[in-house]
Amino acid sequence: MELHLTLLFNGLATGMLIFLLAAGLSLIFGLMSVLNFAHGALFMFGAYAGTWMYLLFGGAAGDYSILAFGMGLIGAIVTGIVLGYTVERTTVRQVYGNHLRQILITTGVMLVVGELVMLIWGSNLISVQPPPAISGFTELMNVRFHHYRIFIIGFGLLVLISLLLMLKKSKIGLVVRAGVENKEMVQALGINVRKIFTFVFVFGTTLACVGGFLWGPFQGQINRIWG
Amino acid sequence: MTMLQVRNIETYIQEFHILQGVEFDVPEQEVTVLLGRNGAGKTTTMRSIMGLNPATKGDILFQGESIRELPPHVIAKKGIGYVPEDQDIFSDLTVQENLRVAKRKENEKTEEREKWILELFPDLKIAYTRKGGNLSGGQKQMLSIARALVNETPLLLIDEPSKGLAPIMVEKVMEALNVIKQTTTVLLVEQNFRMASKIGERFYILDEGRTVHHGQMRQLEEDKELRQKYLGIA
Numbered sequence: 001m002e003l004h005l006t007l008l009f010n011g012l013a014t015g016m017l018i019f020l021l022a023a024g025l026s027l028i029f030g031l032m033s034v035l036n037f038a039h040g041a042l043f044m045f046g047a048y049a050g051t052w053m054y055l056l057f058g059g060a061a062g063d064y065s066i067l068a069f070g071m072g073l074i075g076a077i078v079t080g081i082v083l084g085y086t087v088e089r090t091t092v093r094q095v096y097g098n099h100l101r102q103i104l105i106t107t108g109v110m111l112v113v114g115e116l117v118m119l120i121w122g123s124n125l126i127s128v129q130p131p132p133a134i135s136g137f138t139e140l141m142n143v144r145f146h147h148y149r150i151f152i153i154g155f156g157l158l159v160l161i162s163l164l165l166m167l168k169k170s171k172i173g174l175v176v177r178a179g180v181e182n183k184e185m186v187q188a189l190g191i192n193v194r195k196i197f198t199f200v201f202v203f204g205t206t207l208a209c210v211g212g213f214l215w216g217p218f219q220g221q222i223n224r225i226w227g
Numbered sequence: 228m229t230m231l232q233v234r235n236i237e238t239y240i241q242e243f244h245i246l247q248g249v250e251f252d253v254p255e256q257e258v259t260v261l262l263g264r265n266g267a268g269k270t271t272t273m274r275s276i277m278g279l280n281p282a283t284k285g286d287i288l289f290q291g292e293s294i295r296e297l298p299p300h301v302i303a304k305k306g307i308g309y310v311p312e313d314q315d316i317f318s319d320l321t322v323q324e325n326l327r328v329a330k331r332k333e334n335e336k337t338e339e340r341e342k343w344i345l346e347l348f349p350d351l352k353i354a355y356t357r358k359g360g361n362l363s364g365g366q367k368q369m370l371s372i373a374r375a376l377v378n379e380t381p382l383l384l385i386d387e388p389s390k391g392l393a394p395i396m397v398e399k400v401m402e403a404l405n406v407i408k409q410t411t412t413v414l415l416v417e418q419n420f421r422m423a424s425k426i427g428e429r430f431y432i433l434d435e436g437r438t439v440h441h442g443q444m445r446q447l448e449e450d451k452e453l454r455q456k457y458l459g460i461a
């Protein structure tokens with residue numbers, strides 16, 4: 001029983017992180033049918049950039065507070081937006097509708113982003129722990145519930161619910177769903193599908209970067225092999 | 228004034244030279260009908276106007292301005308509503324959501340228009356919260372027309388609205404088009420000659436990607452030979 005609970009709990013936390021990674025990937029594939037081989041590298045870049053911000057602010061204050069962690073999160077989000085926008089505008093945009101070229105070009109992006117990580121942060125492991133406010137665990141019925149994992153599950157649920165609400169209720173969500181079904185008709189209604197594409201790509205990349213950042217303290221370290 | 232001028236356009240789909248000189252005018256406040264056999268190029272002409280299969284030669288003027296090289300969403304925003312041959316309803320979205328996607332502004336004016344449209348198509352009002360995929364063929368056609376009209380639409384392009392519909396539905400759609408044409412210029416593709424002659428003023432016949440004949444709808448009603456020759460109907 002305890003073992004089951006532990007596995008279930010840990011599985012949920014891991015699942016939420018994978019969800020953050022996969023949600024972006026499948027939105028990008030679903031709407032734009034773009035095979036994005038760079039998604040993992042973008043996830044890794046987000047992990048490094050976010051962790052770097054977290055450690056920078058946390059180290060400066062000497063306490064690795066929840067505030068510093070928040071700065072890391074913001075860092076990952078900003079990185080996702082900038083990176084997603086740049087990659088979509090400069091490369092992915094050129095290859096809509098051509099899977100072979102998508103594979104080639106996004107593989108290229110993957111390599112470049114991987115090298116960039118090397119160049120900026122080096123190839124050593126970086127250890128990272130959750131802020132004290134959300135580390136440690138609570139023991140219930142002989143099962144250890146790590147606070148950071150509870151946080152990840154909560155955060156993932158929050159993203160999941162907002163994503164569902166957005167897709168169900170907001171205008172842009174409706175347009176995205178309509179676009180997945182029939183891109184041409186959406187255009188013929190006066191909507192610039194390109195803009196929607198850029199938005200979705202940026203959004204998906206941002207989710208990946210945030211997932212990458214949250215993964216670090218979950219593992220206790222980040223390294224380059226993830227890409 | 229002429230709402231739309233299509234001047235000798237040529238359109239390729241991949242390497243196929245589909246339109247090889249299509250030419251016609253759509254005068255304001257009238258219903259102009261495009262006729263022609265299956266495969267004559269009627270749908271391709273509509274798609275060329277919308278920029279979905281851009282014409283590579285000739286010109287297309289909307290309210291005097293060339294739109295031939297504009298992307299589809301810009302053409303739509305100029306005020307051209309498009310009802311495609313297969314309706315292209317978003318099947319995962321409800322009737323309400325289909326209309327919402329189309330609305331370029333959500334203000335009083337578009338609300339007014341939506342109200343007007345729903346009065347025109349009471350069937351849609353009843354099915355308002357139903358998903359597009361669960362509508363009947365007739366309701367889909369109504370929704371497709373409603374979706375094109377929810378914004379200010381000086382020109383409406385409709386591709387074979389009677390196709391595959393039960394006679395009673397054809398009647399309903401026709402009745403609605405008779406109201407719509409009082410405020411909107413219409414370019415209609417219609418194989419159902421009876422329907423076309425009831426609401427159309429002027430016709431153009433396409434054959435093998437070219438305009439081959441035109442005139443007043445009344446003349447065509449009287450000219451059996453011409454109908455036989457280009458349309459294969461008596």
Ligand SMILES: Nc1ncnc2c1ncn2[C@@H]1O[C@H](COP(=O)(O)OP(=O)(O)OP(=O)(O)O)[C@@H](O)[C@H]1O
Nearest residue numbers: 240243245263264265266267268269270271272312
């Ligand atoms: N995607 C495509 N690829 C190749 N040929 C096409 C394509 N779409 C249309 N065509 C060809 O272009 C020609 C004109 O087709 P179009 O759909 O415009 O005709 P239509 O007049 O609308 O016919 P219908 O009355 O059957 O709707 C046809 O010969 C058709 O086979």
Ligand SMILES: [Mg+2]
Nearest residue numbers: 269270271312
């Ligand atoms: Mg057709």
